[in-house]
Amino acid sequence: MTPRIGFVGFGEAAFHISKGLRDAGAPPIIAYDINTHTPGLGERIRKRAAEASVRLVETNQALAGACDIVLSAVTSNQAACAAEQNAGYLTASHLYADLNSVSPALKQAIARTISATGARFVEIAVMAPVPPYGHRVPMLAGGESTAEFSDQLAKFGLRIEVAAREIGVASATKMFRSIVVKGLEALITECVLGASRYNAESRVFDSLAESIPGVNWNELADYMIGRVVVHGERRAREMEEVAATLRALDIEPIMAEAIARRMDWSAQLGLKERFHGDAPRNFREVLVALSKIGAAAD
């Protein structure tokens, strides 16, 4: 039997995944978002739901009653809250998958909340930005019900790789990966800030290419510095979670904390607002914006 799929939280991730699932032939999808009637936010949610042929419902109860698989894709700091609010309506017939970027410890806590209802729980770590991939974004799954989850959804094109039967391994993998990806963003930002004062960026990139070939360092700088500008705030909070996870393992989060600070620096400068929410096209645009902020501060 084809499962009825529902989302808790209908933001960017849920929208793109729903759209992809529908295009791949999945039955109509249901979603509940706490902000459906919030001015501004709500309009975008309703517009996206219409575009992806997703039916919005008004309560967690309605969502649980209307679907078999519940995918939680809220903002990360709401993941535990969303699980609590759904738990009252989940039964042994439900499969609950948490797609949020949270620490292994928090995923384990959410797993306990959900399992207490009799529902099966699957941990999902989304391993790349959703928009370019849509519903085919690489997912790492964990838990005892990953086979069921995969059986039900892989046929619509979801790319699910099983990490472990224990909850936490998938989210740990994502977090430790973030040290390198977000860390490289922070490094390239600091490198370009300094090098640009000497007009030395191109030579630095040439030299990096000699040591670490296979990467177009200029293009990577354009892309990564743009990401820092647009997502600095969110990345800072994510890296604080990574730092907390390292501390819980008795590892001093030296780099993780520094990355959070470098991301916060960008967020606090208000660089994002200078680009009106768009991504800068290249790092030179960011340097120009920075020089204007500096001039305004003088």
Add this chain to the structure above:
Amino acid sequence: MTPRIGFVGFGEAAFHISKGLRDAGAPPIIAYDINTHTPGLGERIRKRAAEASVRLVETNQALAGACDIVLSAVTSNQAACAAEQNAGYLTASHLYADLNSVSPALKQAIARTISATGARFVEIAVMAPVPPYGHRVPMLAGGESTAEFSDQLAKFGLRIEVAAREIGVASATKMFRSIVVKGLEALITECVLGASRYNAESRVFDSLAESIPGVNWNELADYMIGRVVVHGERRAREMEEVAATLRALDIEPIMAEAIARRMDWSAQLGLKERFHGDAPRNFREVLVALSKIGAAAD
């Protein structure tokens, strides 16, 4: 006329470059090293000099008297001192090239010391580890006499690229490059420390390869974590110089300082001694060594 070439400081860099120059047909090279008679150190210096057919002299004066081009390749914190000690014997017939890894400001100070003698000064930033390249290691040159330096030495295979007529651009390029290279070492170290607790390293590398293809992340981790173990102490001091350079530009050295701390962590654990000065073959050997240190501390 073929110039007579001399080194101040005859450590690893000077040895490999001399050897390569000689093999490429350069005339006999002269060197002065303050440690030539220091027990232990001195033996290695004399052995290497013999191997590269380099004649060791006993004073800065003898060196200046015996050569036209003086290459300074001392330990970095001795670069200014070596320049001072040579200055007394340099004349308008000398070309003095500083190959040490120091900040742009220190290169400029050394340039002033040397120029006051009437000698020409060239700044050289050595842009990769010397041993694998030998005398063909990429060099970035700066100053008004780079053309002369290049004319005299490129014929023996030295790879000299001119960065700028001003002193400081070449060393700035090297420093800002180090933020990315040493930073990536620090990131991968912290990433693997965390991921290994979940046996998640391979999945992290797979996921990194999906986001940043063109890099073999497992091999890079083996290489880079090995470098952290062997050169952590030196890298920490280098990154402190980078941090000071950023501060002088009014850029908060958030990542540079964190890298220095991550490198110091490795140095202070005594990991290097566990490998008796050899490079670890892979990061797993480092994890095993760490677990033994942890067990000994419990």
